[in-house]
C-alpha cells in the first residue's frame with residue numbers, strides 16, 4: 216500500500232517536473248526565436264518618396280526602399296503596356312518594381328529594353344515580368360501610393376491594391 | 384577518501400589522482416589500428432590538425448575583427464592586413480585552411496566510399512562525418528560573410544534567400560534569419576556569433592562523437608578484411624609485433640601519420656605564403672554594396688558542385704532547389720543506398736568500380752561548370768551533369784550494388 220502511494224507520488228512528481236521543464240523550454244525557445252526577429256526600428260522603417268515629374272520617357276530611376284533597390288521606369292510609347300502592372304500618372308505609364316531577381320535575389324540590370332540578371336541569366340521585360348531563365352515570377356511591386364506626381368513607397372494606395380488584386 | 388602513497392614522480396602523482404596510466408592505455412596505447420592501410424588513412428589526423436589551425440588563427444583574427452557593417456570591411460582589409468604585426472599571416476592561414484580543409488574532407492570521404500568504410504557497423508562514423516561536412520559548410524559560409532565585401536554580401540543574400548522557397552513559412556523565415564528585410568547589420572552580427580562560437584562548439588562535439596564511433600568497429604583496412612582484434616592485439620602484446628596485423632595508435636600509427644601530415648602542411652604553408660589568392664576572391668576586396676550585384680557571382684570552389692546541381696535545372700527554380708536539397712543531404716543515407724553489405728574496396732567490385740570513378744568525374748565536372756557563366760551551351764551541360772549526378776546516387780548506386788550482392 217505504502218509502496219503504491221510512493222509510486223503514485225513519484226509519477227506525479229515526475230509529470231510535474233516534465234510539464235514545468237516543457238513550459239520553461241517552450242518559453243526559452245520562444246525567447247530565442249523573438250531575439251532574432253527584426254528590431255522595432257527596422258520594422259518601422261520609413262517611407263520613400265519619388266518625384267516623377269522630371270522624368271522623361273525611357274528614364275529609369277533607382278531608390279532605396281527598406282534596404283531594397285526599387286526601380287522606376289517611365290515607359291516609352293514603343294514599350295508594350297501592361298494593364299495589370301503599369302502605374303498611370305497623368306496618362307504616362309510607369310513601372311515600379313523591387314529590383315531583386317525573384318530567382319535568388321541578385322539585382323538585375325536595365326539594358327535599355329529589359330532587366331537582365333547576371334547571376335543565372337534570368338530576364339524580365341520592361342514591365343518586370345519574367346520572360347526567360349530561372350526566375351519563377353515577375354519582380355515584386357512594392358506597396359505604394361500616388362500623391363500628385365509623387366510615388367510614395369511604403370504606403371498602400373488604390374493603385375497598389377489594384378495591382379495586388381490582379382496578381383492574386 | 385582513498386589513501387594516497389607518496390608519489391615518486393610527477394607521472395605517478397598524476398596517475399594516483401587522475402588514473403592517467405589507464406586513460407593512456409585505453410585511449411591510445413591499446414587502441415588498435417590495422418597495419419594494412421595507406422597514406423589516405425592519415426586524412427583524419429590532417430583534418431583534426433587543420434581544425435586546430437583554424438581555431439588558433441581564428442582567435443587572433445578575432446582580436447581585431449569588428450562585427451559591424453560600418454567597421455567590418457576595414458577591420459579586416461586595413462587593420463588586420465596592414466597594421467597588425469603578422470595579421471596578414473593569420474588571415475592567409477585562416478582563409479587557406481578554410482579552403483584546404485574541404486579538399487581534405489572530400490579526399491577523406493571518397494576514401495571512405497572507395498574502401499566501403501561507411502557500412503556494416505561503421506554507419507555512425509559515416510553519419511557523424513557527414514554532419515561534420517554540413518557543419519563545416521555552415522562554418523565556411525558564415526565565415527565568408529564576415530569581411531563584408533561584395534562576395535560576402537551577395538553570397539549571404541543568395542543563400543539566405545534559398546530558405547524562401549520552403550512552402551508557407553519561407554518568406555518569413557528569410558526575414559527571421561536576416562533579422563531584417565535584407566542582409567544587414569543584424570545579419571552580420573548574428574552570423575558572427577554562429578561562426579566564432581556556436582558552430583565551432585557543435586563541430587567539437589560531433590568530432591568527439593566521430594572519433595568515439597571509430598572505437599567499436601575500428602578503422603577499416605585496404606582489403607576490407609575482418610580482423611580479430613583481440614587475437615591480433617594479444618599477439619602484439621606478447622611480443623610478436625611483426626606478425627600481428629595491428630599496431631597501437633600511439634606511438635606507431637601517429638608516427639606514420641606525422642610524415643603524411645608533414646607533407647600536407649608543407650603544401651599548406653606553400654599556399655599560405657605564396658599562393659593564397661585562390662582562397663580570397665578579388666571581388667571581396669570591394670566593400671559590400673546592397674545596391675549593386677557583381678556581374679558574376681559564384682561560391683567558393685568547394686560549394687561549386689552542389690551550386691551547379693542547383694543551377695542545372697535552369698528552367699525551374701523549384702526543381703533546382705529540390706535537387707540542391709538532395710545534394711546537400713544525400714550523403715547522410717549513403718550507407719543505406721549501397722545495397723551490398725560486404726566491405727570491399729572498389730577495385731574488388733566489378734560494377735561499382737565504374738560507378739565510383741565516373742561519380743568522381745561527375746563531381747569534378749560539376750565543380751568546373753559551377754564556375755562558368757550559366758549561359759548558352761553551359762546551361763545544357765549543367766543540366767545533363769545535374770541529372771547524371773542525381774541518377775548516379777539515387778538510381779545507379781542502389782541498383783548496381785544490389786546486382787553485386789546477388790551475384
Ligand code: HEM
Nearest residue numbers: 424425426427428430431492495500512513515516602603
Ligand atoms: C571535418 C573534420 C573531420 C575530422 C577531423 C575527421 C577525423 C577522422 C579521424 C581522426 C579518423 C580516423 C583516421 C582515418 O581513418 O583517417 C576518421 C575516420 C573516418 N571518417 Fe572522418 N573526420 C572528419 C570528417 C569526415 C567526413 C566529412 C566524413 C564522411 C562523410 C568522414 C568519414 C569517416 C570515415 C568513414 C572514417 C573511417 C575510415 C576507415 O574506417 O577506414 N569523416 N575521421
Ligand code: FES
Nearest residue numbers: 316318319332337
Ligand atoms: S538570381 Fe537572378 S537568375 Fe538567379
